[in-house]
Amino acid sequence: MSDRLLDRYDAVLLDLDGTVYRGTEAVPGAAGVVAEIRDSGTAVRFVTNNASRSPEQVADHLRELGVPTDLTEVCTSAQAAAAVLADRLPRDATVLVVGTNALVDEVRKVGLRPTAQASTDVVAVVQGLSQNVGWRELSEACVAIRAGALWVACNVDPTLPTERGQMIGNGALVAAVVTATGATPVVAGKPSRPLLDQAASSAEAKRPLVVGDRLDTDIAGAAAAELDSLLVLSGVTTPLDVLMAGPRQRPDYLAADLSGLRGRTGELAIAEQPGWTVELDGRALRVRRTGTAGPDDSLSLLRALCAAHQPDGDSAHAPEIVADDDTSSAALAELRLGDRLA
Secondary structure: OOHHHHHHHHHEEEOEOOEEEOOOOOOOOOOHHHHOOOHOOOEEEEEOOOOOOOHHHHHHHHHHHHOEEEEOHHHHHHHHHHHHHHHHHOOEEEEEEEEOOHHHHHHHHHOOEEEEOOOOOEEEEEEOOOOOOOOHHHEEEEHHHHHEEEEEEEEOOOOOEEEEEEEEEEHHHHHHHHHHHHOOOEEEEOHHHHHHHHHHHHOOOOOEEEEOOOHHHHHHHHHHHEEOOOOEEEOOOOOOHOOOOOHHHHHOOOEEHHHHEEEEEEEEOOOOOEEEEEEEOOOEEEEEEOOOOOHHHHHHHHHHHHHHHHOOOOOOOOOOEEOOOHHHHHHHHHHOOOEOOO
16 A cells, blocks of 8 residues: 555545635645545545535635536535435425525525524524624524524534634624524534535545544544544644644644645654654653654654643643754744743
């Protein structure tokens, strides 16, 4: 078997926001990596928690950014939410939709009747991101949920990464409804299983790899679905976030961006790394350079740090780090972990 990471899997389930693009801008080099995945004969699925766009709109956006995309390769949380509803409700049941027309269309495609107003006919509520959602729409959802309607959230991402920074995500709006109703929604998108299960099934994949930039959705979702994961640092997650991630949010592999898929499995794994020694020294991590590291020197150190530091999920503070040499200090500064130096 090849030692290249990409060659170990029969499908790559790619997150979009923060992984392939950031808002209206492609992540540098992403289009070339996607082409290489396809050239290797590995299936690609674009798996997005963003329910505000239809699969057609997602595919069009990817094509505009230089990523040729077939409609069958797009899997959205709106599709997953509609599938959850269809599995639990009788055909032609009335569903109150809080979201865009894309979500309305997905509800209609599975044989359910969408509406925008609470009534005695409404048996379920589905909520996805829309820039036009306000008090009135959320209040209609509250009325239906309080009356006993099943509530499905497309996703619970608190923020949405854009070229201008982090903006309000569906999770922030879901939180408002939780506060008003005391109810808890069924979640279709990552980190819950339905969306990733749907994506893997559509690719007929037996060994897919999940790739994303968020610990709380992409990586936690992969863990929930019992799939391997690659975290990329092209989106919202910082090196300190990775270091502090508990077992349910700890990726199997770590890279700067999608180009990591070209790398060797051992070099990308969260594990001890050639060229670095990391030891526990009381509550601190002691780091020293012991040889020649790989091409992504500082990230190699971060992988080794993560292997040595295993938070139980309840730790409130990051560990102090002791650098035994100038090279280690420089690498930690590059990782923005310099303020952790003892």
